[in-house]
Amino acid sequence: MAEQEPTRRERYRRQTVAEIKAAAMTQLCEGGDETVSLNAIARSMAMSTPALYRYFAGRDELLADLAVDVHLALAGALEAAAGREASSVSRVEAVANAYRDWALAQPHAYHLAYETTYGAAREHAADRIVPAAQRCMNVFLGVVAEAGEPVAAALPAALDKQLRRRHGDQHRIPAAVLHFGLVWWSRLHGLISLELGQHLAATGVDTALLYRTEIDAMLDALRHRCGATA
Structure with a gap:
């Protein structure tokens, strides 16, 4: 029809x-x-x-709608970055760099998506924000999984169950990949948020170099645990 x-x-x-x-x-x-x-x-x-x-219906509804668009825009940028690289480890690096590049270019949009209740889907449009935000995470989990399955960490049973229920069952992603991806995604996000908030300025540290060092540590851990090569 x-x-x-x-x-x-x-x-x-x-x-x-x-x-x-x-x-x-x-x-x-x-x-x-x-x-x-x-x-x-x-x-x-x-x-x-x-x-x-x-x-x-109001300002809250409009901002929640914008948060959906922001998550989708970032996901598109990450997908494009992943598609430009040939090797699996290089794709992980490209996605991590694209994440920071996008946030620095769109600081207010990043703030809405990741540092407000609108982007977190805690109050509005959860049915649309959650899958939009998950699309970003799926890009990162996807490139990590392509690089190889990290050695499974000894996780508390409750955490293992939560990871599998929230992410693994639907996409059949191993728990080790879920844990590795969530931990490193959180670390990268933390650095970006601190940088955007000018919280690292007083340290005198080059934030780009600090982020680069963190990516290198992530890639080293990925190569070591997966036996992957760049």
Whole structure:
């Protein structure tokens, strides 16, 4: 059965939603999530604020929708980075570097996705944010798995069960890969967040060099545990 063409009303609604989100994303990228204003968006689109509420129930719903888009945009960047490299270990390195590069280029978007309740899906749009965010993690887990299965760490039974239930059963990823990926993803994310927040400035440490050193340590651990070669 052929897919039914959207009606004129539906096309107009989609266009308007896209324009609202584009205006909100501009505000976000220029000044952060705190600067996103429904009143300002309505004025820029020559519409009343009550009319805008026909498309989004409120600011929270709009920011959650943006968080979905941010997660998907980052996932796309990571997938592109992984696809440019031939060897498995090089793909892990490329994804790790792309993660930081994207965050530094889009600091406010990164903050929304990874440092607010909107991006964490704790209050809004969990049905869409969770799979969008998981797509980013799946890129990293995928390249780690391609490099070989790390030696299984002795995990507490509860943690092993949680990892398998949340990630492994659906994608058939070994628990050792899940644990390795989650630990190193967290370490890289921590450095990026500290760098974006200027928390490392007082140390006098070159943040790019520090991140590079962390990637090297991750790759060394991956080669050692998997017997992989670059």
